[in-house]
Amino acid sequence: MSGRNFAVGEAFGPVDFGPVEAAHLLAYAAASGDDNPLHLDAAVAAAAGLQAPPVHGVLTMSLFEPALRGWLEPIEILRLSAKFLRPVSVGGTIRVSGRVARASAAPGEPALLRVMAHGVQADGANGDLAALGEALVRAGPRPEARAAMAL
Known part of the structure; x- marks a missing residue:
């Protein structure tokens, strides 16, 4: 797999994650330290004008990694970033997909x-775009693995 070329426009996904339940948000809050009640308390979410607590943005972004690894393994994820555009409510499913924008x-x-x-x-169609991100990736073994293979 080392040396694989990417083609501009090459797509991956979609991969569905969920439904994301309140227990997932509680576990994420405990692991991350992000215990903002907006994500954990329906009354606080309602007071903020939301129908239900929103999934943490970084939890949504964390789903990029398994989607990328499901498409291509081994893969090095060199950089990952995202802009959060719309919330996904607890009970919702998150669909991750993407395509190659630039390749050498x-x-x-x-x-x-x-x-x-x-x-x-609910009908399985894509809803609102919740997050838009970029991933800088390289196919093949990690540099440590390449060095070990050279021995």
């Missing part, structure tokens, strides 16, 4: 991917 013709060079997370509607 040289084998082993990183590629830039655009990654999207949508809430999924």
Whole structure:
């Protein structure tokens, strides 16, 4: 797999995660230290004008990694970023997909991917775009593995 070339426009996904339940938000809050009651208390969410507590943005972004690894393994994720656009409510499903935005013709060079997370509607269609991200990735073994293979 080392030296795989990426093609601009090459797509991955969609991969669905969920439904994301209140227990997932509690576990994430405990692990991350982000115990903002907006995410954990329906009354606080309602007071903020939301129908239900929203899934943490970084929890949504964390789903990019397993979606990328499901598409291509081994893969090095060199950089990952996201902008959070719309909340996904507790009980919702998050659909991750993306495509290659920039690639080099040289084998082993990183590629830039655009990654999207949508809430999924009850009928299975994509809902609102919840997060838009970028991932800089490289196919093949990690540098440590490449060095060990050279021995």
